Structure formats: structure tokens, C-alpha cells
Amino acid sequence: MNKLFFPLLLSILFVQCVSEVDTDRKLPILGERDVVNGDTIYPTVRDFEFMDQDSQLINNQTFDGKIYMVDFFFIHCPTICPKVKAQAKRIYDKYENDERLVLLSHSIDVGNDTVPALKRYADKLGIRTDRWHLVTGDHDAIYEIADDYFSVAKEDPNSPGGFDHSGRLILVDKNRHVRAFCDGTDPEEVTRFMTDIDVLLKEQFPEK
Amino acid sequence: MYRNLSIFLFLLLASCGGQATLETLTEETITIHDEAMANLANMNRVKRELKAQYGDSTQIIQDVLLQIKKADTDMMAWMANYKAPEDMPIEDAITYMEAQKASISQNRDDIQAAIDAGKKLLKNE
Numbered sequence: 506m507n508k509l510f511f512p513l514l515l516s517i518l519f520v521q522c523v524s525e526v527d528t529d530r531k532l533p534i535l536g537e538r539d540v541v542n543g544d545t546i547y548p549t550v551r552d553f554e555f556m557d558q559d560s561q562l563i564n565n566q567t568f569d570g571k572i573y574m575v576d577f578f579f580i581h582c583p584t585i586c587p588k589v590k591a592q593a594k595r596i597y598d599k600y601e602n603d604e605r606l607v608l609l610s611h612s613i614d615v616g617n618d619t620v621p622a623l624k625r626y627a628d629k630l631g632i633r634t635d636r637w638h639l640v641t642g643d644h645d646a647i648y649e650i651a652d653d654y655f656s657v658a659k660e661d662p663n664s665p666g667g668f669d670h671s672g673r674l675i676l677v678d679k680n681r682h683v684r685a686f687c688d689g690t691d692p693e694e695v696t697r698f699m700t701d702i703d704v705l706l707k708e709q710f711p712e713k
Numbered sequence: 714m715y716r717n718l719s720i721f722l723f724l725l726l727a728s729c730g731g732q733a734t735l736e737t738l739t740e741e742t743i744t745i746h747d748e749a750m751a752n753l754a755n756m757n758r759v760k761r762e763l764k765a766q767y768g769d770s771t772q773i774i775q776d777v778l779l780q781i782k783k784a785d786t787d788m789m790a791w792m793a794n795y796k797a798p799e800d801m802p803i804e805d806a807i808t809y810m811e812a813q814k815a816s817i818s819q820n821r822d823d824i825q826a827a828i829d830a831g832k833k834l835l836k837n838e
Contacts, residue, residue: 581793584743614789648757
């Protein structure tokens with residue numbers, strides 16, 4: 506028993522130590538920053554207005570005081586989207602009762618993914634509208650905001666931005682700043698991304 | 714008996730060969746689709762630039778905007794209609810995938826052509 510006790514104790518201490526370090530870290534604000542009159546200006550998510558699966562108007566104010574996860578999808582997607590949606594559902598399941606985080610999925614197929622189609626899709630996923638908004642809207646407005654998000658959420662800062670069918674999941678903070686992203690097709694990356702969500706929750710909603 | 718065995722082996726090999734052809738076709742089709750999808754954002758960026766600079770002021774701008782819209786709509790229609798041919802007999806599945814590959818290849822080329830046409834107009838500013 507003595508032989509097992511110390512390795513076990515060390516393992517527990519190590520895991521404890523790693524998880525403490527992990528949640529104490531701070532996520533960077535992503536994107537190119539400007540300095541204006543000595544103030545650092547970070548890129549922010551532009552104003553938007555879309556409609557969700559319950560025909561509710563969704564805009565920036567919907568996410569006031571919350572952090573949110575963003576992605577782009579289309580219902581009839583033969584390759585990436587089903588994988589990404591399965592991973593996004595993991596995030597939904599974990600945070601379903603945590604009102605500090607909301608999910609926002611934009612359809613880029615505005616012709617086929619109408620409000621009733623989004624509603625059917627939401628029902629199939631078994632999600633609550635107030636926790637996960639599936640939205641549609643003006644075609645150009647959706648592509649424009651996708652360009653905004655993806656120009657920030659990229660591995661190589663010198664590569665051209667844009668929606669690239671990558672299945673990326675993006676994390677936005679209460680101040681409309683992009684703070685993290687991951688490849689939504691990769692379960693391990695999504696697990697890491699959920700740690701990022703915990704880090705951001707801790708930073709933006711400090712315990713009093 | 715040997716004759717029956719030979720027929721059985723022949724059919725088995727033919728079936729395996731068909732399956733490999735189908736898998737290759739499917740892989741190629743999805744690769745072409747992913748390439749085209751990656752280019753869709755570029756095409757829509759060109760569209761926004763054209764609209765920002767010219768609106769739909771001239772016939773030639775309207776034509777290119779229409780070309781872009783058609784390529785975009787065709788991609789969405791392809792995705793809405795595409796179904797992996799899981800329950801089809803192998804020969805039908807191959808025929809179906811050949812048609813899908815041709816269709817998505819055409820769409821990929823249309824997207825690139827629309828981008829080129831739009832960029833040409835933007836250069837002539």
C-alpha cells in the first residue's frame with residue numbers, strides 16, 4: 506500500500522496544480538490592435554441583426570452581459586457541419602444551465618435554411634432557443650460578419666481571412682472581443698476549447 | 714462446381730472493384746466540394762466590393778452579380794440534393810456519384826469564373 510500511496514498522492518497534486526494553472530491563465534484578445542491617442546483599440550464584433558428559429562430578432566443586445574460561442578453552418582452540409590454540430594452539442598450540453606454562455610449559429614444558406622427549417626433542425630437537435638440561437642438573415646450581412654470573425658480567428662495572422670468551410674468555433678467575450686477559437690471537427694480541440702470557455706467565464710464573472 | 718466457384722469469385726472481385734471505384738469517386742467529389750466551398754467566401758467578398766463600388770448601376774455589373782448569385786445558389790442546391798448513395802446497387806451508386814462529381818466540378822468552375830469576372834471589373838475601376 507505504501508508503494509502506491511506516494512505515486513497516487515503525487516499524481517493528485519500534479520493534476521490539481523495543472524488545473525489551477527489552467528484556470529488562472531488569461532485568454533488573449535485576438536486580432537490586430539490599433540493604438541489611438543495612447544489607447545489600445547481591439548477589434549470588436551460589428552452591430553448585427555438576424556432572426557432565430559423562433560422568429561425572434563437577435564442582435565448584439567441579446568448577448569449583453571454574456572459570453573457567446575459563434576459558428577457558421579448550413580443544414581444540408583454533406584461534410585463538415587454534422588461533425589461540428591455534434592461537437593457544438595457537447596458544449597451546449599455542458600453549459601445548458603449556465604446562463605452566462607449562449608450559442609449562436611449562423612446559417613450561410615439563407616435560401617434553404619428558412620426560419621421553419623431552422624426550427625425543425627433545432628427540434629431535431631433538442632435545444633432550447635434561449636440557450637442556442639440558430640439564425641438567418643441578409644445574405645451579405647452574414648458573409649460580412651463571417652469575414653469579421655474569421656479574419657481574427659485564424660492560426661496564421663498573415664493568411665487572408667474569410668469563411669473557409671473550416672468548421673471553426675469562436676468564443677466572444679462580454680465586450681465583443683474574440684478570445685479563442687478551435688477546429689469544431691476535432692473532439693480533442695473542442696475539449697480544450699471548453700477549458701478556454703471556463704477560463705473566460707472565470708475572468709468575466711469573478712466570484713465575489 | 715468449379716464453374717460456380719469461378720462465377721462467385723468473379724462477382725466478388727467485380728464487387729470489390731466497384732466499391733473501390735465508388736469510394737474514390739466519393740472522395741474526389743467531396744474534395745472538389747470543399748475546394749469550391751472554400752472559394753465561396755472569396756466570391757461573396759468580390760460581390761460585396763462590386764456592390765459597394767458600383768451598386769448595380771450598369772448592365773455589366775448586374776450580369777456579374779447575377780453570375781455570382783447563380784454560382785452561390787447552385788452550390789446550396791447541390792448540397793441540399795446530395796445524398797451519399799448508401800442504399801443503391803453499386804453500379805447505380807457509381808453512376809450517381811459520377812453525375813454528382815460532374816455537377817460539383819461545374820459549380821467549382823462557375824465560382825472561379827464569377828470571381829475572375831468580378832475582379833476584372835474591380836481592376837477596371
